[in-house]
Every structure is written in structure tokens, then in C-alpha cells.
Amino acid sequence: MTFAKLFGAAALCLVPLGGTAQNISEDDVRALVLQTIRENPAIVVEALQLLELQQQEAQAESAKATLAQQRDLLENDPNAPVIGNADGDVTLVEFFDYNCPYCRSAKTELDALLAADPDVRVVMREWPVLGEGSVFAARAALASREQGLYEPFHNALMTMDGRAEEQSVMRVAASVGLDVDQLRRDMDAPDISEHLQTSSALGRALGFTGTPSFVIGDNLAPGMIRSDQMATLVDLARTAGD
Template identity: 35%
Template sequence: MKEPTMINRRSFLTTTGLGAGALLVLPTRSRAETLTADAIFRDPDQPVLGNPDGDITIAEFFDYQCPFCKKDHPIVESFVKRDGKIRLVMKDWPIFGPPSLYASQLVLGASTFGGYRKGLEALMDTPGRLTDDEIDKLLTDAGVDLAKAKAAYNAEKTRWDGLLARTSGQATALGLRGTPAFVIGHVIYSGLMDDDALTKAVAKARA
């Protein structure tokens, strides 16, 4: 049986690509921790954007209230679309308070009936902080059935809460201290990534 690819945050992950609003990502504990690459890139409950059969996965730890995540999102999506061979997983890490968690719960719930992209795009296409009422309006205006999304989340609460807990645990194990943070190949990139940075990171991962 093939051994899983392991990620060791001490020796395996390199921090680079620091940009505006970025918080330096460095290991803070003396005890080395390991994660499998599949745990980060291929959680079975994680919705996937881009090319599901792509040769490289970009995993972005993000928050629906993070202004830098939102500023970077069109750049990331444009790059993924142009490349055509990238899986994109948006890993919900709601660290900006209760509205962030509420947003994640609704959009994940909406993923069960094809509303994930609509919900994600509607919330990312805003400048920053959100209230619960604003989240409701944005999702409704985008065509996401709010009542259906809430019911879908509640129906599979254990599944979605488990996904959120795993993502949070991964962020802690990797030493992440802020959003956005990307894992591409065997490297962590913290902060904003422009097209050139994404191009170099993906080329490095493919090499």
C-alpha cells in the first residue's frame, strides 16, 4: 500500500508571497505536526471549483469578511480559468466572527443543491465586513434559496461542522495566522497573490 504524502509544517512548507494585509505564517510550536496532502487538497466534503480533474490543486484558506481575500478572488479565479488544469478548493476558515461562520454555513448548505458558486461569488463580491442581514440579502439577490440553504445545512450539520473543524485544525497545524493563505504544491503562500505570483507558484508545484 502506498504511503500517504505527508506535510510537515517545520521542514516542508515555505512561507513566501507576503502582501498587503498578510500576517507572517511561521511554525509557533516546538512539536512538529504532520498532515496528509489529501487532507488539505481532497477532503471528500469540500466543494471544488476550477477543473475537478486538474493536475494541481490550489487550496485557499479564506474568510467571507476578509477584505484581502475578496480583493484577490477575481485574480485567483481568472488565473484558474485561464490555466484550465487547476482544481481550486476554497477552505472556509471563519475567523472574523459569527457572521463569517454564518456565511460559511449557508454557502456550504447551498452546495447540496447547486448553489455553492452563486453564494460564494455573491459574498466575495463585497468590500469587507458583513452582517447576517446583509448576507441574507446578498444570497437572496444572487438567486440562492435562503430557507433551502439553511435547511440543507441543518440536515447535514454534522458533515459541514466536521469540514469546518477539519479546516480550522489544518490551519492551526500549518501555523496559519491570517487570511488569505494558499497551499500550492508543497509551499504556503501568505497574503495577496497576483497573476505573476500564481504563475510561478503553479510552475514550481508542477516541476
């Protein structure tokens, strides 16, 4: 329900007992709305809060439906890199951007989780949302799979100094042993574009507005979370799967 409809409904409740809704014009409704606001300014805040709650509930239901419908794609997409234990009993999906400072912090937390729990499988969803440098880095990282160096390259990009841009990304690529000429050729592969498009579609359908964002079992965790919070969600997913 929109803000205007909320107030329209409220205004109709103010029609005198002798009148009917059919006798009320649009101008009358507007006048009643303005009168209601002037006499009860707090109703504006209440209406906005109600509208926000309704939107949040609708978004949560939409995200829940997306999670149920896209579970297999989220957890088993053959075009998404996997780190951690490939045979782990719980899958964590991370949406991230190499130029996101919170993603870099989240990497430290994720490393701590993987060190403490060897049965976690992590699906990496490259979601470059912070400019051309982020897109270049994501394409390069995905292309590094052809040389079997995705994880070390990913780790190096996440811990590099400064922004990920073409020059800095290629410098890091060379430092981890990648053939940069092959890397450039592989960056234009159709499966890389497909991965990025799928990440964007999934992220938005799940209601994520930025990075990092996580899917762990039936729980969505937008934003930066600590390793202990990750562990709690992993335990919930593990219990639900028993």
C-alpha cells in the same frame, strides 16, 4: 531553547577558569546574566534574533510534516468544495473568510489565474476567523451545496458591498436563486461543522495565522499573493509532479 536558557548558557561561559559549573548558584547565574547584558546590550538583540530564527525553523519543519501527513485531506477532502477544473493537474487550496478584505482581493487574482490556466483545481477551505458574521456566511455558503449553487453564491459573497452578516448574506442568497428557508435548515448539518473544524485544525497546524492563505504543491503561501505569484507556484508544483 528559551530566552532564559540562551542567557544561562552564555553566563556559564563567563565562569572564571578556576571555577566550575557545580560551584555556581542560580543567584550567581542571574548576576552574570545581568552583568553580561549591562556590558554587552547588543547581545539581547542577538539572542532574540537567534530565538526567533529557531522558532521559525521549528515552525517550518512542523508545517512541512503536516503538509506531508495531511496532503490527501487537503487536496481530496470530499467535504470541501472544488472550483476551477475538477480534473486539473495541479491543486491549489485556499483558506479564506468572507469578511477578509484581502480575501476579496485574492479572489480577483485567483480568477485571473484560472482564466490563464484552465488546468488548475481549487479546493475551498472556509475558515471564518473574523466574527459571527463570517461564521454565518461560511455556513450558508457550505449549505448552498445542497442546492448546487456554491460557486455563484461564493462569488456573490466575495463581491458584495459591506460586511457579510446574517441579513446581508440572506439577501445575497436570494439574489442568486437560493431557497433561503432550505438554506437555513441545511446550515446546521453536521458536515458543515466538520468542514469548519477541519479548516481550523489544518490552518493552525500549517502555521497559518489568518486569511487568505494558500497551499500550492509543496509551498505554503500565507497572506495575499498576486496571480503571477500563484502561477509561479503552480508551475513549480506541475514540474515537481512530472
